Structure formats: structure tokens, C-alpha cells
Amino acid sequence: MTPFGFFNRVSQAPTKPRPATAHLEYDVAELYEGVLSQGDAGASDAAPLDEKLRQAYFWIVNNAIISPHYDIEYNNGASSSHVVGDAKRSLHLPSGQSYSSYVLLPLLTFATRRKCLFVGGPGRGKTASAILMGVLAGYTPREVKRAMQHGHPQMTVADLLGNPLPADLVNAQNMADIRIAWRAWLGMRVKVIDEYNRIPTRTQSALLTVMGDNYAEVLNHIYECPEAAWYMTANDDRGGGTYEVIEALRDRIDVIVQALAFNARFLGELLARVEHNAKPEELVPPQIIFSEAECDHLILEIRGITISSEVRRRIEFFASQFELLETAGIQFEYLSKDTARLSEIDWAQFTSTNTGNDRLKDLGQQTRNGLSVRNLMTLLIYSKAMAYFRGGQEVDLEDVRQVLPFVLNDKLRPDHDAPFFNQPQNLGFKSDRLSWLRYLFDNACQEYDRLNLDRDDDVGELLTQLSSGLDGVSEREVRSRLVRIERLVQDRTKGRKLHGHLYDDLLALKYLHQRYTNYSIWLQQR
Numbered sequence: 091m092t093p094f095g096f097f098n099r100v101s102q103a104p105t106k107p108r109p110a111t112a113h114l115e116y117d118v119a120e121l122y123e124g125v126l127s128q129g130d131a132g133a134s135d136a137a138p139l140d141e142k143l144r145q146a147y148f149w150i151v152n153n154a155i156i157s158p159h160y161d162i163e164y165n166n167g168a169s170s171s172h173v174v175g176d177a178k179r180s181l182h183l184p185s186g187q188s189y190s191s192y193v194l195l196p197l198l199t200f201a202t203r204r205k206c207l208f209v210g211g212p213g214r215g216k217t218a219s220a221i222l223m224g225v226l227a228g229y230t231p232r233e234v235k236r237a238m239q240h241g242h243p244q245m246t247v248a249d250l251l252g253n254p255l256p257a258d259l260v261n262a263q264n265m266a267d268i269r270i271a272w273r274a275w276l277g278m279r280v281k282v283i284d285e286y287n288r289i290p291t292r293t294q295s296a297l298l299t300v301m302g303d304n305y306a307e308v309l310n311h312i313y314e315c316p317e318a319a320w321y322m323t324a325n326d327d328r329g330g331g332t333y334e335v336i337e338a339l340r341d342r343i344d345v346i347v348q349a350l351a352f353n354a355r356f357l358g359e360l361l362a363r364v365e366h367n368a369k370p371e372e373l374v375p376p377q378i379i380f381s382e383a384e385c386d387h388l389i390l391e392i393r394g395i396t397i398s399s400e401v402r403r404r405i406e407f408f409a410s411q412f413e414l415l416e417t418a419g420i421q422f423e424y425l426s427k428d429t430a431r432l433s434e435i436d437w438a439q440f441t442s443t444n445t446g447n448d449r450l451k452d453l454g455q456q457t458r459n460g461l462s463v464r465n466l467m468t469l470l471i472y473s474k475a476m477a478y479f480r481g482g483q484e485v486d487l488e489d490v491r492q493v494l495p496f497v498l499n500d501k502l503r504p505d506h507d508a509p510f511f512n513q514p515q516n517l518g519f520k521s522d523r524l525s526w527l528r529y530l531f532d533n534a535c536q537e538y539d540r541l542n543l544d545r546d547d548d549v550g551e552l553l554t555q556l557s558s559g560l561d562g563v564s565e566r567e568v569r570s571r572l573v574r575i576e577r578l579v580q581d582r583t584k585g586r587k588l589h590g591h592l593y594d595d596l597l598a599l600k601y602l603h604q605r606y607t608n609y610s611i612w613l614q615q616r
Contacts, residue, residue: 105144154370205320210349220321237275241288413460495527
């Protein structure tokens with residue numbers, strides 16, 4: 091038995107809790123039995139992909155990455171909560187299987203082939219975590235480390251992508267004759283960029299093309315990159331680094347995961363690694379390594395997870411809270427924070443005008459921007475991935491709630507001058523952005539329930555009616571629908587303050603009115 095054999099052992103027990111058929115005694119010696127037998131390995135290999143993904147998570151969190159921070163909390167029934175300290179912070183003891191975001195979010199990024207940024211101080215294990223993701227994809231630790239791109243102030247586009255062959259530069263008659271020695275990392279299914287905020291701005295633009303469009307270009311030669319999971323690291327993503335990261339590159343990052351402080355009670359784990367010279371990336375069990383075909387199938391299964399209309403409507407309602415800015419324009423369509431951003435007017439001039447809305451309760455008053463299409467698509471795929479990881483066939487509202495802060499971290503930007511953040515009880519939200527984002531979602535869901543929008547959604551009914559098509563709809567029926575739309579507009583604009591969800595409803599009603607108007611004109615001309 092190898093001295094550290096227990097390290098690369100995968101438990102035979104299923105990771106998804108099920109009703110037990112017999113009582114099993116826990117045996118500490120089981121930890122030191124060594125690698126599974128060949129028969130057990132075969133059984134593990136035959137596990138469904140969601141089970142294999144969970145096996146990977148539990149091996150990493152229990153053996154590789156020391157992260158006892160279970161900040162993604164699920165409950166099965168009642169749970170206990172304890173108030174601690176002068177600031178009266180709550181310590182929750184969840185009653186359901188909960189997870190460490192520092193391990194789970196990178197793993198979901200691996201499964202969905204998205205882009206994850208690790209942030210945190212030096213020595214917190216950011217690079218080690220990224221290397222582990224590469225090993226899960228079937229690469230050796232040496233391959234991952236050699237392919238890793240290290241950001242530095244002198245990095246050129248050629249350093250990042252590849253060089254033209256010198257002989258071709260001398261002898262070529264045209265650009266097509268010049269061959270490019272492409273960097274090996276471009277063809278990998280896991281890509282790691284260490285300290286990405288130390289890369290010069292010009293080189294960042296080349297990196298953006300690879301990240302956003304999956305190809306690299308040098309001297310008019312194109313290298314098509316495979317779909318990949320991306321991992322970036324930064325010691326400080328709030329302005330630190332040698333170069334400011336261009337906005338378009340930051341926007342391509344799907345989730346941001348913070349490396350939390352080391353818990354000194356786990357120093358024994360570090361001691362064991364020192365004494366045995368153990369490196370987790372070199373001890374990954376073969377049972378949790380995914381082949382290329384498995385990675386391809388994994389994303390297909392995740393996309394097949396359904397999102398119910400009830401959950402989707404709550405996401406819609408949440409997203410509608412933030413884009414509206416009444417003072418930004420004159421025409422109704424331009425009453426948005428993006429209009430204000432594109433202008434040269436100071437932000438304070440827009441927010442200082444009182445529209446009559448409660449600036450403490452209106453969630454839209456707390457942000458400087460709304461959500462983009464990319465943000466919402468990312469939220470949907472990570473919600474599906476979370477439900478899949480937990481063994482579900484459908485996304486639960488709690489799945490959305492748990493992944494949302496990591497997806498929208500750095501995407502939904504707070505306005506720290508808003509009255510909400512100046513309340514003594516809310517000062518902590520200025521620095522704890524994850525808790526603030528979850529607070530926004532919880533309050534949006536409460537308002538959704540208060541308005542009874544699950545049962546009272548005339549606009550949703552009209553959109554569903556239109557989605558069934560216009561074939562065979564008579565002119566009389568069109569006039570009837572137009573009358574209903576106009577009555578709804580009149581009802582929603584009569585003596586009511588303008589909030590984000592109402593703004594979206596009115597724009598949707600205008601869209602419906604235009605569709606039926608155009609169809610009515612077509613019927614008359616026909």
C-alpha cells in the first residue's frame with residue numbers, strides 16, 4: 091500500500107442520499123484501505139455522469155482542496171440558526187446536503203464549458219484548483235502546468251497564440267505561405283490563465299477573441315479552438331493587477347469564485363501533505379476523470395434539465411427590477427440605465443431627481459446597471475447545472491437562488507451612494523456582494539408573491555396566446571385582442587408609479603399591439 095493510498099480512493103457509497111435499506115457502521119480503517127479494487131473501479135466507471143460529477147466534487151472537497159466553507163446551503167425541513175457577535179450575524183446549520191462554492195462552482199464550470207474566475211489573496215489555492223479541473227478532463231498535471239498561460243506585463247500576442255515560422259517569413263511569397271507554430275494550449279478542453287489581470291491591454295484583445303469566438307488569428311491564419319472550460323485567477327479583481335481588464339473581457343467571465351481564508355483547525359491536513367510530499371493533482375482517481383465523449387454528453391444532459399414556467403417567471407420578475415431609469419430619457423423605450431451610461435452626464439444627476447418611488451424599497455435604486463442577455467443565459471445554464479448536479483430533472487427555485495450571486499458578481503453593480511447602503515444595518519452589503527445579490531433575489535421573490543403574479547399575469551397569457559401563431563386568426567379576433575391590450579395598457583398607466591416589472595410589461599404590451607396591428611393591416615390588404 092502506498093503511504094498516501096487513501097488519498098486517491100473514491101467511496102463506493104452513492105453521493106446522492108437515498109433511504110437506507112440497512113444500517114452501515116462507519117469504519118475509520120476504511121480510509122486507509124488503498125485504491126479500490128479493479129472490480130470496484132469498473133462499477134464506478136459505469137456510474138451515470140451526474141453521479142460521477144458528484145463523486146468528483148466529494149473527492150476534491152474531502153481530499154484535495156481544503157475548503158470547509160459550506161456557503162451554498164440547502165435545507166430539508168427545519169434548520170437551526172444562531173446569532174453570533176456584536177454585529178448579530180447568523181450562523182446557519184443547514185439541514186440538507188450543502189456545498190462549498192469554491193469547489194462546486196468550478197466543477198459546474200467544467201461541466202458546462204463556461205468561464206470561471208478565482209479571486210483571492212496569494213497562496214489560497216486558486217491555481218491548484220484550476221489545475222485539478224484540467225486533470226479531471228484527462229490531462230496529466232504536467233500537461234496542464236505547461237499549457238497554463240501566466241500573465242505578465244511583457245506578454246505579447248505571439249506569446250499567447252503562436253509565432254510564424256522564421257523560414258517561412260523569409261521565403262514566403264504571400265501570407266498564405268506562412269505557417270504558424272500555434273501554442274498547444276489553444277487545443278485543450280480546459281484552459282487556464284494565471285493572473286489574467288497582468289496581461290497587457292493589446293494582448294487582452296487577442297485573448298478576448300479566443301474566449302468569445304473560439305478561434306485564434308495570427309497573420310490572417312485561423313486556428314479553430316474546441317469548446318473548453320476556462321479558469322482565470324487574480325489576486326484582486328476590483329482594480330488590482332498590472333493592467334485594467336477591458337470591460338468586454340470581464341463580461342465574458344461567467345462566474346466569480348472567492349478563495350476564502352484558510353481555517354487553521356485543518357493544519358493537520360497540510361502537515362500530512364508536507365510529510366508525504368503529496369500533491370492532490372497527482373493523486374486524482376481514474377474513476378472521476380472524464381473522457382472527451384463524456385464531457386460532450388455531460389453538457390447535453392445538463393441542457394436537457396427543464397425550468398418550469400413558475401421558476402422562469404420569478405427569474406423574469408427579478409431581472410426586470412434593474413434596467414429602468416425614468417430620468418434617463420424622453421421616449422419610453424429609452425428610460426434605461428444603459429441610456430444614462432452612454433451619455434456624458436454624471437450619474438448623480440440622474441439619481442438625484444426624485445421620481446416618487448421609495449428609494450429604500452425599490453430594488454432598482456440599488457444598482458447602476460441592468461442585466462444583459464449573456465448574464466441571463468449564464469444564469470439559466472448554471473441553474474440547470476446545479477439541478478443536474480443534485481440529481482434533479484427540473485430546476486428548483488433554490489437552485490437559482492444559490493448560483494445567482496456567483497453569476498451576477500461583478501455583473502450587477504451596486505450604487506453605493508444609494509440610500510439603501512447608507513442604512514446602518516446594510517453597511518455590510520457594500521463589501522459582501524454575494525449576500526447583497528441573494529438579498530435582492532429574495533426580496534424580488536417576496537414582491538412577486540405579494541403581487542400574486544402566479545395567478546394574475548394577463549401579459550403572460552397574451553404572450554402565450556401569440557406564441558401559438560396567427561394562422562387562421564380572423565380580423566374580428568385580432569380587433570378583440572387589440573382592445574384587450576389597450577385596456578391593459580390603460581389600466582397599468584392610470585395613477586401608478588413606474589417600477590421595473592411594470593416597465594417591462596408595458597413594453598411587452600406595445601410589442602403585442604404592434605404585432606397584431608401589422609397582422610391586421612396584412613389581412614385588410616389581402
